[in-house]
Structure formats: structure tokens, C-alpha cells
Amino acid sequence: MIRIHPSLLSADPLHLGDALTAVSAADGIHLDLMDGHFVPTFTFGPWLAAAVCRASQLPVEAHLMVSNPERHLEALARGGVRQLIVHQEATAHLHRLVSEIHRLEARAGVAINPGTPVETLVDLLGELDLVLVMSVDPGWGGQAFWPGALAKVRRLRQMGFPGEIELDGGMDETSAPKVVAAGATTLVAGSYIFEGDDLPARRLAALRRAAEGAPAGRS
Ligand code: DX5
Numbered sequence: 001m002i003r004i005h006p007s008l009l010s011a012d013p014l015h016l017g018d019a020l021t022a023v024s025a026a027d028g029i030h031l032d033l034m035d036g037h038f039v040p041t042f043t044f045g046p047w048l049a050a051a052v053c054r055a056s057q058l059p060v061e062a063h064l065m066v067s068n069p070e071r072h073l074e075a076l077a078r079g080g081v082r083q084l085i086v087h088q089e090a091t092a093h094l095h096r097l098v099s100e101i102h103r104l105e106a107r108a109g110v111a112i113n114p115g116t117p118v119e120t121l122v123d124l125l126g127e128l129d130l131v132l133v134m135s136v137d138p139g140w141g142g143q144a145f146w147p148g149a150l151a152k153v154r155r156l157r158q159m160g161f162p163g164e165i166e167l168d169g170g171m172d173e174t175s176a177p178k179v180v181a182a183g184a185t186t187l188v189a190g191s192y193i194f195e196g197d198d199l200p201a202r203r204l205a206a207l208r209r210a211a212e213g214a215p216a217g218r219s
């Protein structure tokens with residue numbers, strides 16, 4: 001089964017509770033943390049992540065697009081975030097962070113930017129619960145899908161990674177079946193779900209149908 005994780009980055013920030021209700025049929029909630037340093041923009045922090053965890057029945061994951069991610073892991077885990085995803089490019093001590101995430105009893109993920117080869121993860125793959133392959137440059141929602149991400153997913157599978165491979169950026173009815181065919185298991189979608197021409201619940205269902213290979217259409 002393909003997992004779909006709506007990204008609250010594209011939801012109306014004054015109505016996040018409504019957004020959570022609208023996507024209650026999803027498999028998890030994706031929260032993008034941005035610090036105005038690792039990426040130019042600002043978004044959510046651990047305080048809001050804890051509120052989302054309280055409000056949602058779904059597992060919440062945090063995608064840390066921040067410098068010094070080690071400063072925030074404990075607060076996020078304590079707030080109820082079940083999956084912590086740190087960027088390979090944000091630390092010189094990736095193994096230490098992965099160990100710390102596991103010590104906090106969360107699932108450990110590593111995100112890689114388009115310019116970072118997946119081969120840089122080869123020695124850690126056995127310790128990762130998931131790899132998040134960025135299919136856009138991090139920092140904003142609504143960007144076009146970068147097709148080079150497909151080769152990265154295929155290479156990760158060739159390297160023998162058996163875990164979750166999550167794609168983030170530019171997901172829609174055209175890109176979703178391609179990334180699934182390449183070996184992805186989880187799709188993050190923001191603008192497609194929350195800024196589309198239909199209700200978020202229907203867009204979510206349409207993306208799931210597309211990802212699972214059925215002809216796309218409205219329910
Ligand atoms: C981008 C974020 C994504 C973003 C994706 O830096 O990591 O999670 O919400 O947005 P869409 O689906 O609009 O490309």
C-alpha cells in the first residue's frame with residue numbers, strides 16, 4: 001500500500017484543524033520545519049508540532065529544514081512526533097543524530113537535496129527507517145517535480161535499502177505513479193491536496209488512485 005502524507009505547509013495556517021479533519025483518510029501528517037537559515041523561509045516549530053499531534057489521530061512526521069537539527073529533536077519527540085527527518089546537508093554528525101532519534105523512540109529518517117548523491121548514505125542505510133528524497137529544492141511548496149529524483153529512488157533500491165522511501169515535492173497525478181514505479185513507498189503532497197480545484201479529501205483520494213495505478217478521476 002502506498003502511504004500519502006499531506007503537507008500542512010499548503011494548508012490555511014488559520015484553519016489547520018479543519019485541514020487535519022479534511023485529510024483524516026491519509027496515512028500520516030507531514031510538518032515542514034523551516035528556520036530562515038538552512039532554507040530562507042520560516043514555518044512551524046515544536047510548539048505547533050505538539051498541537052498538531054494532539055489534534056490528529058494520524059502519525060505526525062517532522063521534516064527539519066533547519067540548521068542545528070539536534071537542538072529540536074527532543075522537543076519534537078516529547079510533543080508526540082513519531083518520525084523525525086533530518087537533512088544530510090544540515091549536520092556533520094548524521095550518525096549521532098540518527099542514534100539520538102532512536103534513543104527518543106522515534107523513527108529516523110534522512111532527507112537529501114537534489115544535489116546530494118544517495119551514495120553518501122551507504123554506510124548508514126542499515127540504521128535508517130526511511131530516506132526522504134527531495135524532488136524539489138527545499139523551502140517552498142508548489143514547485144515543479146524534479147525528474148532526477150526517480151533515478152535516486154532506483155539507486156537506493158539497487159543499494160539494497162529495504163525501508164520506506166518518501167518523495168517530497170511536486171507530487172501530482174502525473175509524478176505519483178512514476179515515483180511509485182521507481183520504488184517509493186510514501187508520497188508527500190502539499191499544494192496538490194490543499195490548493196487544488198477540489199476539496200482536499202477528494203484530491204487526496206485522487207492522488208491515491210493515481211499512485212496505485214488506477215486511472216485518475218474524481219470520486
Ligand atoms: C518543500 C517541503 C514540502 C512541500 C511540498 O520544501 O519540504 O513538504 O510542502 O509541497 P508541494 O507538494 O506543493 O510540492
Ligand code: ZN
Nearest residue numbers: 032063168188
Ligand atoms: Zn517536506
